[in-house]
Amino acid sequence: MNTSLPPTDAPAAAESLAAIAAFSPLYQQIKSLILQSLQAGEWKPSESIPSEMDLALRYRVSQGTVRKAIDELASGHLLIRKQGKGTFVATHAEHQVQYRFLKLVADQGDLNTEGPAQREIVDCKRLRASADIARALALRSGDTVLQVRRVLSFANVPTILEDLWLPGTPFKGLTAERLAEYHGPMYALFETEFGVRMVRAEEKIRAVLPDKSQRELLQLPPNTPLLSVERIAYTYKDTPMELRRGLYRTDKHHYHNDLN
Amino acid sequence: MNTSLPPTDAPAAAESLAAIAAFSPLYQQIKSLILQSLQAGEWKPSESIPSEMDLALRYRVSQGTVRKAIDELASGHLLIRKQGKGTFVATHAEHQVQYRFLKLVADQGDLNTEGPAQREIVDCKRLRASADIARALALRSGDTVLQVRRVLSFANVPTILEDLWLPGTPFKGLTAERLAEYHGPMYALFETEFGVRMVRAEEKIRAVLPDKSQRELLQLPPNTPLLSVERIAYTYKDTPMELRRGLYRTDKHHYHNDLN
DNA sequence: CAGTGGTCTAGACCACACT
DNA sequence: GTGTGGTCTAGACCACTGC
Numbered sequence: 001m002n003t004s005l006p007p008t009d010a011p012a013a014a015e016s017l018a019a020i021a022a023f024s025p026l027y028q029q030i031k032s033l034i035l036q037s038l039q040a041g042e043w044k045p046s047e048s049i050p051s052e053m054d055l056a057l058r059y060r061v062s063q064g065t066v067r068k069a070i071d072e073l074a075s076g077h078l079l080i081r082k083q084g085k086g087t088f089v090a091t092h093a094e095h096q097v098q099y100r101f102l103k104l105v106a107d108q109g110d111l112n113t114e115g116p117a118q119r120e121i122v123d124c125k126r127l128r129a130s131a132d133i134a135r136a137l138a139l140r141s142g143d144t145v146l147q148v149r150r151v152l153s154f155a156n157v158p159t160i161l162e163d164l165w166l167p168g169t170p171f172k173g174l175t176a177e178r179l180a181e182y183h184g185p186m187y188a189l190f191e192t193e194f195g196v197r198m199v200r201a202e203e204k205i206r207a208v209l210p211d212k213s214q215r216e217l218l219q220l221p222p223n224t225p226l227l228s229v230e231r232i233a234y235t236y237k238d239t240p241m242e243l244r245r246g247l248y249r250t251d252k253h254h255y256h257n258d259l260n
Numbered sequence: 261m262n263t264s265l266p267p268t269d270a271p272a273a274a275e276s277l278a279a280i281a282a283f284s285p286l287y288q289q290i291k292s293l294i295l296q297s298l299q300a301g302e303w304k305p306s307e308s309i310p311s312e313m314d315l316a317l318r319y320r321v322s323q324g325t326v327r328k329a330i331d332e333l334a335s336g337h338l339l340i341r342k343q344g345k346g347t348f349v350a351t352h353a354e355h356q357v358q359y360r361f362l363k364l365v366a367d368q369g370d371l372n373t374e375g376p377a378q379r380e381i382v383d384c385k386r387l388r389a390s391a392d393i394a395r396a397l398a399l400r401s402g403d404t405v406l407q408v409r410r411v412l413s414f415a416n417v418p419t420i421l422e423d424l425w426l427p428g429t430p431f432k433g434l435t436a437e438r439l440a441e442y443h444g445p446m447y448a449l450f451e452t453e454f455g456v457r458m459v460r461a462e463e464k465i466r467a468v469l470p471d472k473s474q475r476e477l478l479q480l481p482p483n484t485p486l487l488s489v490e491r492i493a494y495t496y497k498d499t500p501m502e503l504r505r506g507l508y509r510t511d512k513h514h515y516h517n518d519l520n
Numbered sequence: 521c522a523g524t525g526g527t528c529t530a531g532a533c534c535a536c537a538c539t
Numbered sequence: 540g541t542g543t544g545g546t547c548t549a550g551a552c553c554a555c556t557g558c
Contacts, residue, residue: 064529076520081545083536086544205516225468250466323548324548325547342524345523345557
């Protein structure tokens, strides 16, 4: 029995089906089904999903097969296994993985500085997406986007100037006030308030010289080179959900990358 | 039977033992044993290792346990599985993973540009390690190191200026001529000629302005910000084997990073 | 065809967390 | 103790490669 799921002779399985991609190993099909449930919000960030045995019964496969599916999702940081407790939906609010996507670290061994010390929202408004913004977010030119500009400081030194764009529809109701009063990772706010979980991201990094307005916002002397970091963050199903353009000071910090 | 390997009642196993770390799951112990064989050069890069069944017999465990050990090594890019053919020792000479550690890509969709078009060795000499070089390579200040400076060009545009330092002992006999005449990834040369395989690396990235000599080597106009990329590359057992300081032009290229 | 890695199963037992 | 994930085994069968 290696055709599809569920088998045609057992249509009573609790899982519907529909969109299952072609032929693939059983555990890949299970992985897709779990992914669908995650995307549909059946299990929310930080909640636990059913036990391996429960899922095995639900999908009518062995525990080992469910296990392999969960293994892959866990290695992609979509789920977190905790021995003796259960398997949980990953969240950016967890202390261990907070600011997972922020690769800027202090030169000194102050550890990860536990995220930015101070944050200031400079601007937050809705506008029509320009061509390049629309393309990055897979929208149509002219669709409404939310644009946010903010400055992050470490030890009272302005270090990051960030512009970010979010599609207007999923983030309806997001305001400067809401952003300012929230303490913790922005991506955690997105999860709890808008049901949007960022799963992975891509960054393009360059060295640039800031223009005058950028230099002033970061209170920089002239001729200070900065790291330009353009990020596109994706939710489930590789849907782009955020474009972020950051300028990083790198005189006391550096962008850290592990190559495997 | 979950104590150590091999069990005390079966000392006839073909594997010696000695340095096995404390208590750990069986598959972790197998992983360590395979790692030792890799490090000792029992199986060389691009060669195949014994089949899962052979290894299972050799270590007196089940195939599934060997499998899990190999899985982890494969996910760390130390081994490569090929269905129907066998499991192979990874190498930087493989087309698929050539220039795995070079994250600079062209802005245009010219794909990965297949590595640098031109390479020029500017300098190559042996000298005493300064304090910071020695620390990075876990040597003593004053130990001999090999220092190489080179320029990489894409489409005849000098794009990367790179200084790199290698510990003198393992790389005895490496000369500018040998480097110049070799076509292909430098890390592949290290494997075949010196038995040194780079397994992972860490990079610290900053934005800088080049000094006069650097600017001239890259034929840059004044005030061109560059990406400063400092890399420490490690062989098996997390031994640092190379320090590399690169300056990247980022007007037509960018440093690409995937965040998971 | 034989040999390799890849999938799937079923069952046993271990390690850990909660209560 | 009960329930969870983690390890280990043994055996069956599938998918791919090359002779």
